[in-house]
Amino acid sequence: MAYDYTKRTAYHDKVPEMRKAHKVLKEWTFTPRQADQGYTNRTLYVNLTTLEIKEKAVTQQMKDLFIGGRGFGLWYLWNAIKPTTKWNDPENEIIISPGPLGGNTQYPGSGKSLVVSLSPTTGIPIDSNVGGYFGPLMKFSGFDAIEIQGKASTQCIIVIDGQAGKVIIEEAPHEDANSHVAAEQFTHMYAKDHADLRNVSVVAAGQGADHALIGCLNFSWFDVRRQAARLKQAGRGGIGTVFRDKKLKALVVHAPPIKGDMNKPADLDRVAKAGIKMHKELADHDLKQCKMRRQGTAHLVEIMDNYDLLPVHNFQFGNHPDTKKIASWIWDERFTQGIPDGCWYGCSMQCSKGADGHVVKTGPYKGHIVTVDGPEYETAAGCAANCGIFDPDWLLEANFYCDTYGIDTISFGTSCAFVMECFQRGILNKERTGGLDLTWGNAESQLELLHQMARGSGFGVTVGQGIAKMKEEFIAKKYGDPQLIRDIGMEVKGLEYSQYMSKESLAQQGGYALTNKGPQHDEAWLIFMDMVNNQIPSFENKAEALYYFPLFRTWFGLNGFCKLPWNDVEPPDNHQHPPLEAAKVPEHVQNYCDVFTGITGRTLTKDGLIAMSETVYQFQRVFNIRMGKGLRQHDVPPYRSQGPVTKEEYESRQERYDKQLKELIGVDPAGKTVEEKIALHRKYREDRYQKLMDAVYKRRGWTPNGVPTLETLKRCRIDLPEVVEVVKPHLK
Amino acid sequence: MLKVNGEKIKYREGMTVTDVIHAMKFNFPLLIVKVDGVYIPRDEYGNRQVPDGSDVEIIHLISGG
Numbered sequence: 001m002a003y004d005y006t007k008r009t010a011y012h013d014k015v016p017e018m019r020k021a022h023k024v025l026k027e028w029t030f031t032p033r034q035a036d037q038g039y040t041n042r043t044l045y046v047n048l049t050t051l052e053i054k055e056k057a058v059t060q061q062m063k064d065l066f067i068g069g070r071g072f073g074l075w076y077l078w079n080a081i082k083p084t085t086k087w088n089d090p091e092n093e094i095i096i097s098p099g100p101l102g103g104n105t106q107y108p109g110s111g112k113s114l115v116v117s118l119s120p121t122t123g124i125p126i127d128s129n130v131g132g133y134f135g136p137l138m139k140f141s142g143f144d145a146i147e148i149q150g151k152a153s154t155q156c157i158i159v160i161d162g163q164a165g166k167v168i169i170e171e172a173p174h175e176d177a178n179s180h181v182a183a184e185q186f187t188h189m190y191a192k193d194h195a196d197l198r199n200v201s202v203v204a205a206g207q208g209a210d211h212a213l214i215g216c217l218n219f220s221w222f223d224v225r226r227q228a229a230r231l232k233q234a235g236r237g238g239i240g241t242v243f244r245d246k247k248l249k250a251l252v253v254h255a256p257p258i259k260g261d262m263n264k265p266a267d268l269d270r271v272a273k274a275g276i277k278m279h280k281e282l283a284d285h286d287l288k289q290c291k292m293r294r295q296g297t298a299h300l301v302e303i304m305d306n307y308d309l310l311p312v313h314n315f316q317f318g319n320h321p322d323t324k325k326i327a328s329w330i331w332d333e334r335f336t337q338g339i340p341d342g343c344w345y346g347c348s349m350q351c352s353k354g355a356d357g358h359v360v361k362t363g364p365y366k367g368h369i370v371t372v373d374g375p376e377y378e379t380a381a382g383c384a385a386n387c388g389i390f391d392p393d394w395l396l397e398a399n400f401y402c403d404t405y406g407i408d409t410i411s412f413g414t415s416c417a418f419v420m421e422c423f424q425r426g427i428l429n430k431e432r433t434g435g436l437d438l439t440w441g442n443a444e445s446q447l448e449l450l451h452q453m454a455r456g457s458g459f460g461v462t463v464g465q466g467i468a469k470m471k472e473e474f475i476a477k478k479y480g481d482p483q484l485i486r487d488i489g490m491e492v493k494g495l496e497y498s499q500y501m502s503k504e505s506l507a508q509q510g511g512y513a514l515t516n517k518g519p520q521h522d523e524a525w526l527i528f529m530d531m532v533n534n535q536i537p538s539f540e541n542k543a544e545a546l547y548y549f550p551l552f553r554t555w556f557g558l559n560g561f562c563k564l565p566w567n568d569v570e571p572p573d574n575h576q577h578p579p580l581e582a583a584k585v586p587e588h589v590q591n592y593c594d595v596f597t598g599i600t601g602r603t604l605t606k607d608g609l610i611a612m613s614e615t616v617y618q619f620q621r622v623f624n625i626r627m628g629k630g631l632r633q634h635d636v637p638p639y640r641s642q643g644p645v646t647k648e649e650y651e652s653r654q655e656r657y658d659k660q661l662k663e664l665i666g667v668d669p670a671g672k673t674v675e676e677k678i679a680l681h682r683k684y685r686e687d688r689y690q691k692l693m694d695a696v697y698k699r700r701g702w703t704p705n706g707v708p709t710l711e712t713l714k715r716c717r718i719d720l721p722e723v724v725e726v727v728k729p730h731l732k
Numbered sequence: 733m734l735k736v737n738g739e740k741i742k743y744r745e746g747m748t749v750t751d752v753i754h755a756m757k758f759n760f761p762l763l764i765v766k767v768d769g770v771y772i773p774r775d776e777y778g779n780r781q782v783p784d785g786s787d788v789e790i791i792h793l794i795s796g797g
Contacts, residue, residue, distance in 0.1 A: 288774075289761050306759045528760070528792035534738045535791070567762075567794050575764045575771045579791045582764060 005336045005356040006227050009368040011181045012188040014174075019189050023171040025156060028053035032165050032256070033142040038100030038263045038599045039063065043076070044143040044167060046158055048246050049090050049150030053167050058144050065717060069099030070127045070557035071616040072145045073116025074623060077125055078722075080149060083626050087120040087238070088245050090151045096203070096251075097145035098135030100600050102560020104346070105260045106268075106275035107595050108282065109562030111136050111344020113219060119237035119517075120213040121411070121466040122494035124624045126237025126517050129557055131343030131352060132219030132230075133201035136560075137162070137255035140262045152247035159190060162255040163199075172249050178206040178454075179218035180370060180404040182250050183229035187222055190254045198222045199258070202229065203251040205240035208405030211456035212464025214415065214496070215240025216408040223354070225339050230354060231373045232343050235408035236520055237495060238466075244406070258345055266601030274591040274598070279348045282569055286349070290568045294337060295328045296353040297377040297564070302327040304381065308653075309501045309527060311386040313424075313440055314417035315490055315640050316649050318501045322390035326380050330392050331355075349565050358396045362447045363454075365404075375399045375409075381499035382413020387420055388440030394447070401450045407464070410520075414496035415463050416446055418470065418489055427480035433459045467491040487639040493518040493629055502641050504656075505531040506685075507542040510692050513637035514546060516620045516630075522563065523550040535580055543695035552584070554613035559596065566592075615716045618701075618708050619723065625707060626726045632706040635693060643685045647674045650681075657681060707731060736788045743784045749777040752788055762793040 033040050043056045058072075066075045073095035080093045095116045104110045113135025119126035138146060141162020148158070157172045175185050182204040191197040202220040209215025217240045218231040234240075243251075265271050286292055291299050301323060304310035308318030335353040343352040355372040375383075375395055383398040384390060402409045422428040423438035430437060436445045436459055452460025462470060471489045475482045490497040495518025502508040508531075511524035526545050529535050536542045556563050571587045589606050596604040604612070624630025644650040650657055651674060658669040661677060665684045669677055697704060701712030707730040713719040734743050736756055744751070749765055749772050765772045766789040772780050782788060 303760050306757060525794055528794060532737065532758075532792050533789075570762055570793055574793070575766075579764065579789065582791065583794055585793075 003357040005225075005339070005371075007357065007369060008228065008371055009365075011176070011184045015185055015189045018172075018174045018185065021174050025169040025171060026051040026053060028167045030055060030142060030165050030167065032162055035139055035263045037266050037601050039068070040139060040142050040144050042143060043072070043145040043147055044160065045147045045149070046167070046169070047150040048148065048152040048156070048169070048248070051169055053169070055143070056147070065615055066619075067099065067558040067612060067616070068144060069097050069102070069112075069114035069560055070116060070554070072097040073114055073127060074125055074616065074620055076145070076147050077116055077118065078623055080147070081118060083628070085118060087118045087123070087242055091149060092118045092242060094148045094239060094242055094246070095145055096135060096138070098139050099558055099560030101263070101595055103136030103139050103344075104263050104265070104271060104595070104599060105258070105344075106271045106346060107591070108275070108278050108347045108349045109344075109565040110560060111347065112556070112560045112562050113234070114557050114560070115217060115234040115239050117237070117239045117242045118627070119239070119494070120241045121238050121468065122518055122629070124493065124517070124627045124629050125620060126239060126495075127557060128217075128234040128236045128239055129522070129562075130217065130219045130234035131221070131232035131562065133221040133344065134203050134219045134251070134253055136258075136344060137199065137201050137253045140258065141253055141255045146251075148246065148248070148251075151245065155247055155249050157186070157248070157250045157252060160253045161190070162253065175249060177204065177210070177244070177249050178404040179204040179231055179406060180400075183218065183220035183231060186250050186252050187220060187229045190252050198224060199255050201253050203243075204249065205243045205406030206404050207454040208402075208407040208450065208464070209240035209244040211461050212407060212453045213238045213241050213466050213469070214408045214411035214464055215242075215244060215406045217243055218403060218406065221343055226354065226356070226371060228371055230343070230352065230371070231403055232352065233403060233408070235410055237517060238408070240406040240408075263599050265599040267598040270598035271595050274594045275346070278565060278591060281571060282348045282565070285572065286569055289570060291328070291332075292349050292351040292564065292568050293341075295331050295335065296351040296374070298331040298353070298375060298380055299328045300377040301380050304377075304500065305385075307532065308504070310381055311417070311499050311501055313388055314386060314421040314488060315497070315501060316421070316646070317652055320385060320388075320390065323385065325390040326384050326392055326395060331375070334392060334396075347562070349562075349568070351564060355396055358400060360400065361393070361397055362444075363401060363451045370400055372396045372400045373403060378499050379409040379413065382410050383416070383446070386413050386417040386499065387446060389443045389446060390441075391443060394443035397447060398443075398450065401447065405450060405454045407450065407453060410498050411466060411496040412450070413499065414490050415467050415470070416449060418467050419463055421488055422474065422480070422485070425480065425484070427474060427485060432479065466494065467496050468494040484645070487645045490638055490640055491519070492637050493634055495519055497641065500525070500527060502527065503643055506688055506692055507536055507545055509637055509642055509689055510542065510546050510696055512641060514635050514693070514696055515550070516617065516624060519637070523553055525549075529583055533579070535583075539691050539695040542692060543699040546696045547699045548584070548610065551610045551613040551617055552589075554617050555592070555609050558613065558616060561592070615718055618712060618716045619718050621702075621708055622713070622718075622723050622726050625730065630706065631730070632693065632697075632704070635706060637689070639682060639686070642689060643681045644678055647678070650674050650678055703731065705730060733784070734782060734786055734788055737790060747782050749780050749782060752782055753777065753790065756790065758790060758792070760792050764791040764793065765789070766791075
């Protein structure tokens with residue numbers, strides 16, 4: 001499709017007048033500081049209630065135990081809140097940290113920021129990783145993290161000016177809160193000139209996050225070829241909602257120009273060597289493997305459909321004949337090709353694809369021409385397939401509005417699918433939805449839900465509370481069978497499922513429900529290993545995978561890395577390793593050890609990497625317990641994620657389920673009703689899940705109730721008095 | 733008869749690795765294929781015949797997520 005990818009609706013013509021309306025509430029000066037071996041050794045603290053701004057030292061203990069990124073976020077949050085704190089209390093914080101390796105320009109995928117807060121939907125700490133330039137630009141302005149506490153009294157922004165050595169809190173009354181506008185306006189407002197646009201990054205949410213609990217944050221990066229402020233999302237757990245609750249319209253960083261050695265690595269050559277190897281690997285193999293450079297993660301759409309793993313109609317089914325309408329080849333055509341799409345300098349994976357020239361069909365921006373960032377696989381699966389909407393134009397529309405309104409596409413997709421199934425089953429009807437027809441495939445109704453979230457009116461506000469709260473509400477109002485509502489509402493701990501079917505993979509059922517923050521695939525994705533390869537047949541095998549992979553992936557979040565270059569491209573000789581080792585991509589793991597050692601000067605081995613992660617992982621589990629979750633009862637998934645809930649589901653895969661009855665459960669299905677067969681499956685599957693929990697808890701060093709033991713805390717060096725105090729009552 | 737990832741499938745005379753992958757309806761790009769423990773390079777999938785009775789491993793690596 002030929003179009004001018006620089007053509008889009010502009011929003012920055014009134015920026016000078018808007019800036020004039022700003023009122024400085026507080027200004028604080030600091031001495032810009034370069035990073036040294038990955039750390040600047042200080043954090044920026046901003047309190048929006050008291051307008052206090054100060055720097056805090058990053059201690060050696062923090063670096064040793066919590067490393068950076070998610071680790072720093074959890075530690076700061078732990079110290080900021082009490083067990084009774086709620087997400088909208090002023091003491092709740094938003095912490096953003098890129099980690100010590102974040103911002104290096106040598107190794108692909110090194111621009112991630114980790115955002116931590118107390119989640120509005122789960123009530124426990126949430127961590128969300130996000131690309132875009134903010135984290136690295138903040139670090140190179142002089143801070144390893146920013147800790148935002150308190151609530152402003154008026155709509156305001158925080159500006160970190162790393163060129164001028166100032167942090168300013170300003171009232172900002174006129175700018176649009178919606179992210180695609182806010183990012184453009186604030187980027188142009190704080191850049192000194194055209195060449196300086198790339199040195200500004202904006203964090204924003206949107207009107208949707210004002211009224212929904214599933215709000216996300218957008219982090220911008222200036223795309224010099226498109227001449228556009230592009231967006232990446234910290235989607236999970238409602239941090240955008242916390243941001244707007246603090247009356248923050250935007251967080252802006254204006255950094256010095258970026259150079260290749262700004263982390264001041266201990267051994268730059270070692271880092272560069274690992275990076276060059278990866279750049280070559282991507283250049284040589286990506287097109288033959290995942291095509292991330294052309295399609296991003298959307299390459300997975302038809303693959304998941306083919307393996308019966310693409311969620312369709314609220315995770316009832318795993319494929320659909322219309323998947324071809326939203327498959328990778330569609331996005332290959334819709335995404336502008338030939339533009340480096342890295343969301344940080346030096347990322348040769350370049351998977352941050354953009355669909356240019358989308359003409360908005362609905363809502364306040366109807367008729368505007370916009371660049372849609374994505375869709376990524378999760379958005380395509382959640383907002384399209386899971387809701388039965390197999391139309392690329394409507395998917396782009398939903399993707400655009402979710403992002404600009406500050407709504408998480410994953411939670412929105414799963415929540416929308418849930419209410420559509422409730423509509424199908426009579427739990428909801430037009431009277432209960434305010435007139436909305438939520439039939440599968442009704443894209444216009446899906447968009448209207450989003451616009452209602454942004455306006456703060458109608459049934460969209462109900463959907464925006466997330467599935468856990470909707471379940472409670474629908475049950476309280478006696479809308480339908482409580483058991484059915486619980487079974488089909490796809491959330492654990494209050495977080496909505498991401499977009500993979502886990503019914504036929506017990507390991508992935510654990511990969512979702514035995515997570516710290518809730519069912520997000522970034523802890524463990526074990527479906528192929530378990531369901532297709534049959535590599536981890538025993539409970540102990542699965543438990544080992546559910547020990548290693550969550551810890552390995554945690555490490556990315558401590559250090560500012562993106563997960564994708566780890567295993568979305570494989571070295572050509574990866575086959576030389578035994579299959580279970582090959583899944584870890586040992587050569588890439590060694591690269592990470594080399595980059596860590598090269599930047600920080602601390603020697604890291606593969607085992608040391610896992611130990612490093614485990615400290616933070618166990619700490620987060622204890623943090624959950626401190627906040628009232630994190631025990632066995634909180635790790636139980638809804639039955640829809642484990643097996644067939646309804647007759648239609650069973651009958652759609654009857655051959656498979658009957659065979660399993662005979663071969664796995666030892667029951668002859670002949671003569672049994674579908675309801676009887678569903679009940680037999682349920683008993684079998686739920687029992688196996690309990691056994692999986694036992695095995696995983698043992699491997700992770702937890703009690704049968706899911707509590708880390710004192711020995712585990714000691715082994716992980718977090719037997720700190722305040723940590724031990726939390727677990728002790730549960731160990732009696 | 734062939735065994736693929738532990739599952740028995742029907743053998744057909746002259747079956748290549750590509751045929752086995754198609755028979756299993758696998759379309760994932762990151763595969764490691766071993767026939768009776770011997771690694772088969774990707775560019776040989778179309779030519780390499782799989783003997784009857786073989787134990788075939790088609791290991792899907794992880795991506796996405």
